[in-house]
Amino acid sequence: xxxxxxxxxxxxxxxxxxxxxxxxxxxxxxxxxxxxxxxxxxxxxxxxxxxxxxxxxxxxxxxxxxxxxxxxxxxxxxxxxxxxxxxxxxxxxxxxxxxxxxxxxxxxxxxxxxxxxxxxxxxxxxxxxxxxxxxxxxxxxxxxxxxxxxxxxxxxxxxxxxxxxxxxxxxxxxxxxxxxxxxxxxxxxxxxxxxxxxxxxxxxxxxxxxxxxxxxxxxxx
Amino acid sequence: xxxxxxxxxxxxxxxxxxxxxxxxxxxxxxxxxxxxxxxxxxxxxxxxxxxxxxxxxxxxxxxxxxxxxxxxxxxxxxxxxxxxxxxxxxxxxxxxxxxxxxxxxxxxxxxxxxxxxxxxxxxxxxxxxxxxxxxxxxxxxxxxxxxxxxxxxxxxxxxxxxxxxxxxxxxxxxxxxxxxxxxxxxxxxxxxxxxxxxxxxxxxxxxxxxxxxxxxxxxxxxxxxxxxxxxxxxxxxxxxxxxxxxxxxxxxxxxx
Numbered sequence: 001x002x003x004x005x006x007x008x009x010x011x012x013x014x015x016x017x018x019x020x021x022x023x024x025x026x027x028x029x030x031x032x033x034x035x036x037x038x039x040x041x042x043x044x045x046x047x048x049x050x051x052x053x054x055x056x057x058x059x060x061x062x063x064x065x066x067x068x069x070x071x072x073x074x075x076x077x078x079x080x081x082x083x084x085x086x087x088x089x090x091x092x093x094x095x096x097x098x099x100x101x102x103x104x105x106x107x108x109x110x111x112x113x114x115x116x117x118x119x120x121x122x123x124x125x126x127x128x129x130x131x132x133x134x135x136x137x138x139x140x141x142x143x144x145x146x147x148x149x150x151x152x153x154x155x156x157x158x159x160x161x162x163x164x165x166x167x168x169x170x171x172x173x174x175x176x177x178x179x180x181x182x183x184x185x186x187x188x189x190x191x192x193x194x195x196x197x198x199x200x201x202x203x204x205x206x207x208x209x210x211x212x213x214x215x216x217x218x219x220x221x
Numbered sequence: 222x223x224x225x226x227x228x229x230x231x232x233x234x235x236x237x238x239x240x241x242x243x244x245x246x247x248x249x250x251x252x253x254x255x256x257x258x259x260x261x262x263x264x265x266x267x268x269x270x271x272x273x274x275x276x277x278x279x280x281x282x283x284x285x286x287x288x289x290x291x292x293x294x295x296x297x298x299x300x301x302x303x304x305x306x307x308x309x310x311x312x313x314x315x316x317x318x319x320x321x322x323x324x325x326x327x328x329x330x331x332x333x334x335x336x337x338x339x340x341x342x343x344x345x346x347x348x349x350x351x352x353x354x355x356x357x358x359x360x361x362x363x364x365x366x367x368x369x370x371x372x373x374x375x376x377x378x379x380x381x382x383x384x385x386x387x388x389x390x391x392x393x394x395x396x397x398x399x400x401x402x403x404x405x406x407x408x409x410x411x412x413x414x415x416x417x418x419x420x421x422x423x424x425x426x427x428x429x430x431x432x433x434x435x436x437x438x439x440x441x442x443x444x445x446x447x448x449x450x451x452x453x454x455x456x457x458x459x460x461x462x463x464x465x466x467x468x469x470x471x472x473x474x475x476x477x
Contacts, residue, residue, distance in 0.1 A: 123275050124322035124381075128336035128388055129312025131305060138335055142326050219326050221370025 007190045014181045014191075021177030022198055024091075028163040028173060029202070031095045033156050036102020043103050044110025058107065065104035070162045073097040078169045094166035098159055105155045106148075113147035114140060146217055153210030157203040164199075174198060224287055226251045226423055227272070227392060233280030234267055241267050243447040244281065249392075249425065254418045256434035256455070257427045259444035260470060265427045268444070269394050272425070273314045274307050285313050285391060312340050315385030319397040321377040323369040329356060329380045330365040333387045340388065355383040359413050375406030379413055386417065393417065395426040411437075431474050435459050443467045 011018070046058040065073070077097035081088045088096065117140055125135035167176035178195040182188045227249040234242040241264045249255060257265040270276040272283055274291045283290040290310050293300050302310070323332050333352035337343045343351070356365050359379040369377050378398055385393060395414065399407045411433050418424060418437050428434050434441055435455045442452040443466075451458065451467050462468040 118320075118322075120318060120320050120322035121324065124316075124318065124324070124384075125335075126275060126308070126311055127273055127314075127316040127318075128384065129308050129340040130336065131308045134339045138339065139324055143324075146326065219370060220368045 007187060010181075010185045010187055010191075011194065014185075017177045017181060018174070018194075018198075021172060021174035024172055024177075025160070025163050025174040025199075026202065028091070028095055028098065028166060028171070029156075029160045032098035032102055032159050032163070035095070035099035036159070037106050037152070039099060039103035040106025041110060043107025044114065047107060047111040048114045062104040062107050065100060066108070070097070070101050071165050071168065073101055074165050074169060090166065090169040090171045094163075094169060094171050098162055098166075101162065102155060102159055105158075106152065109148045109151045109155070110144060113144040116147065117143055146214075146219070149210060149214050149217070153206060156206050156210075160199065160202050160206070223251070225249060225284075226253075226286060227425075228284040228287075229268075229272075229281065230284070231281035232268065232271060232278060232283060234264075234271060234276060234278040241447050242271070242278070245444075245447075245449055247442065247449060247452075249423065251423055252421045253439050254422075254424045254437055255426070255440045255442060256438040257425065257442045257444060258429075258431065258434055258470070258474075259450075260473075262446075263444040264447040265444045266396055269316075269396050269425060269427050272392075272394060273311045273316055275316075277301075285310070288313075308340075312336070312388055313390060314392045314394055315388055315390035316394040316396065317378065317382050317385055317398045319400050321369070321374070321381045321401070323377050323381055323384070325369050328366045328368050329361060329372065329383075332369070332380055333384045336384065336388050351387055352383075355387045356380065358386075358416075359383045360409070373406060374402045375409045378402065378406075378410045382410070382413055382417075386422075391423065393422055393424045395424065395428070397427050397429065399428070399430060429474070431459070431471070443470065445470075 043058050043062060046054050047062070050058060074094055074097040077100075078088070078090060078093040081093060121139055121143070122135055125139045130138070163173055164175040166173055167179070170176070174195055178191050182191050185191075225248045227247075229245050229247045232242050232245040233240065245264075245268055257268070259265050267276055271278045272290065278291070282292075288310070291302060291307060293302055301307075324335065327335065330349060330352045333355055334345070334348040337348035337351055338345065341348075353362065353365055356362055359382060361376060361379055361383070364372060364376060364380075369380070372380065382398070398414070399410050402410065407430070411430065414424070414426070415437055426434070426438075438455045440452060441455045441458050443450050443458070445466050451463050453463075458467065459471060462471060
């Protein structure tokens with residue numbers, strides 16, 4: 001009982017630091033997922049509809065990015081840009097690295113989803129006189145979107161987890177805040193559990209939201 | 222002499238070095254119902270798909286109401302028309318496919334409405350009225366808000382036909398529309414096509430239903446190895462085939 005009171009007391013003392021950390025983690029994740037998805041849609045479209053050169057470039061991009069550990073991307077983004085005189089702060093560099101990583105995944109998911117749509121769909125759309133733009137907007141994109149939703153939610157959750165890597169370059173997100181708190185009160189087990197629980201809550205929220213959207217957009221059959 | 226609805230002149234098509242259409246000539250008048258028969262690989266489906274530019278073709282011309290489809294020829298140089306122009310020309314013909322190809326994320330009515338809204342620039346309300354009218358004509362009024370996944374194969378194919386016809390095409394193309402259907406569902410689709418034929422819709426059908434071709438067509442075209450071997454009145458052709466090849470084909474397709 002005493003232990004619990006002690007822990008809760010320490011949580012209360014550290015509440016602002018924890019909330020700030022949580023806020024930073026959520027902002028990093030949101031920015032990375034949003035920017036990464038936008039970028040990823042471009043990558044996916046390039047992979048499917050680009051000419052030979054464009055496809056080659058995007059293929060190289062996704063293969064290299066996906067084959068690199070996220071931590072390496074984060075460090076590279078932080079250190080490389082400063083050597084070329086572009087001064088990104090740790091937050092910006094970190095978000096950029098995660099967004100790039102996210103885009104390679106989203107691009108690949110979208111490519112798979114678009115290519116899985118039977119060619120007959122495009123032909124039927126052409127046959128009623130739709131242009132390519134209309135076909136994409138009304139026929140292909142809505143089907144691809146439903147297809148990628150579950151995998152996209154998974155990628156979003158990965159981004160939240162990968163945001164912890166930004167602690168290495170000094171971004172005061174939830175994990176780094178937790179470590180600072182532990183260095184003051186030495187309640188390492190308790191506070192790591194608390195941090196873990198908070199990460200779980202964020203990802204659980206994302207997953208529930210994904211399921212909700214999936215249900216809302218499901219096609220009756 | 223009225224202008225023909227459809228003219229094919231020396232139509233040639235090849236995949237790489239394989240020539241699948243070796244110079245097809247054919248003229249079709251308004252209101253004709255023509256069945257194209259022949260064994261698989263004879264080029265009949267390819268020919269149909271050239272008419273609405275789902276396939277590129279390398280030689281010859283296709284004219285609908287005298288208008289060259291797909292390619293311009295200026296001073297002897299053949300150039301593909303712009304995508305926009307080809308999209309417009311595709312709307313001159315309607316097509317029904319073997320695999321239906323309904324849009325699975327749209328209801329039956331929305332499938333029919335899509336082209337009306339995007340291509341014919343109708344309002345949603347106008348399009349809905351037209352869609353319901355055509356779904357009624359194919360006997361599916363009660364299914365307007367069902368999704369393709371909730372419909373039987375025969376019902377899906379009827380929606381697909383309604384989707385094509387609602388665009389008010391000059392000519393309907395049917396590509397083996399009953400081949401993917403369970404035998405007991407074939408009849409309802411053929412019934413719809415028969416109804417359209419009776420109303421004077423111009424139709425070109427690739428079919429394996431010999432009995433149907435015999436009953437409905439005003440003319441039958443027999444293709445073999447990329448050329449038209451024989452064509453004429455179905456009664457005449459089926460009962461007294463003019464070539465050995467057609468006689469063999471009719472025997473193998475068990476038409477009595």
